[in-house]
Amino acid sequence: MAAPLPPVPVDNRSASAARNRLLPEGRVAGPMPWVIAIMMFLTVLAAAAGLGLGAGVRAMGADLAGRATVQIVEADQLARDRLAVSVAGALRGMPDVRRAMPVDQRALADQLRPWLGDEAVSRDLPVPALIDVDLTPGNADAKVAALRGVLGKISTKARIEPHAAFLQPLSALLASLGWLAVGLVLLMAVATAAVVVLAARAALDSHRGTIDVLHLMGATDVQIARLFQRRIALDALLGGVAGFCAAMLVILALGGRLEATGSDLLRVIGLPWAAWGLLLLLPVGGVLLAMLAARLTILRALSRAL
Incomplete structure (x- = not known):
């Protein structure tokens, strides 16, 4: 009967270095933050359009x-x-x-x-x-x-x-456009989750050797998934804030254009204060969605690899 192998000594500095090498450590790690910024930009614009059209339909209906x-x-x-x-x-x-x-x-x-x-x-x-x-x-x-x-x-x-x-046909048209904007927001959320899933799988495949070392050092799947989750959350936060700020500039510029037209009909298409609060929640929701998608993707991939 062969003698048992001696335990592998664990070097905390090596484990820490392995964890730090698991994902890129730059402020903008690869193309994912830019893709998320574009997604957030389009999501905020679509959400603002839906909220503005909805408020316009309600104001028009109440006035008429x-x-x-x-x-x-x-x-x-x-x-x-x-x-x-x-x-x-x-x-x-x-x-x-x-x-x-x-x-x-x-x-x-x-x-x-x-x-x-x-x-x-x-x-x-x-x-x-x-x-x-x-x-x-x-x-x-x-x-x-x-x-x-x-x-x-x-x-x-x-x-x-x-x-x-x-104005019933116009009101129906504005309501239809508002629901279309809601559908676009949902599609953007699905696309963002898909981007995060692809990025997480790519990072998992490119760091398979490091993950094996972490497993030998005693790291659990949850701990490894937390590393991916933290890195992707930071990328999603950077991209979400950039896309949100760009969308706000466009919304404010379009709002000024609508005011300059002097049309009472176009002025009803505006964003109430509650709508601005909902828009501010979109980057936070984007980060939470990215973290959840990354966590589920990594945990599922690691469970299948065992």
Whole structure:
């Protein structure tokens, strides 16, 4: 029977050096931080787009849900003016109406002048009289239907249209784009995890000899995985912060452009304070995702190698 082999002396300095050589020790170790920076840049932009569009849809819906316009379609101007005064008075006496204000004809002509020219102010042009109506809070559709019935009894030439009906296709488009942005964020998260998995496997294969030495020195799979996890977490943090800062610059620049347009429709697409907080959590989530993906990948690979 052969004599047992003597125990292998463990040199703590050698073990420490082996651990330090397990992964590159530079501030930017290989291409992974740059790839994560690009992923984080796109993720933050997609998340900001989704949050901004969602806030815009909610603001648009809240602003337009209780508003409507009454049109007085009458070719004769005197009859149109009398009917407009009568309808406005009737609307002000209804419990579902909070405010009924006739639109000034000169203001309406200024709105039409870019398309109709000076003919927009001509008395011969039968421009309908308009009355802006603000409804009381509640079921706007039911109230508009009730007002339509009342106006039909006053005159068949008085028509009411809710503002939300005009912008419903646009609101649906913005909502669809918001969900598309959410899908892109999820895809970016999956792509980031895939990049971390590939980087962890590549590092594991390139340092297989060092890992065998660490096993001989008594290191467990969890301890080895922790080395990969710490190195990849640092790379993910550097790349995530770089991508986040670049995305913030782009978001602020685009926000300034939207404000410069002077369009009330575009201004509703903005980021509330809660959305900024969610964006700040993305780099933290990216680091946690990278750490989890690296840990699971290394532990699974080491368990299969045994």
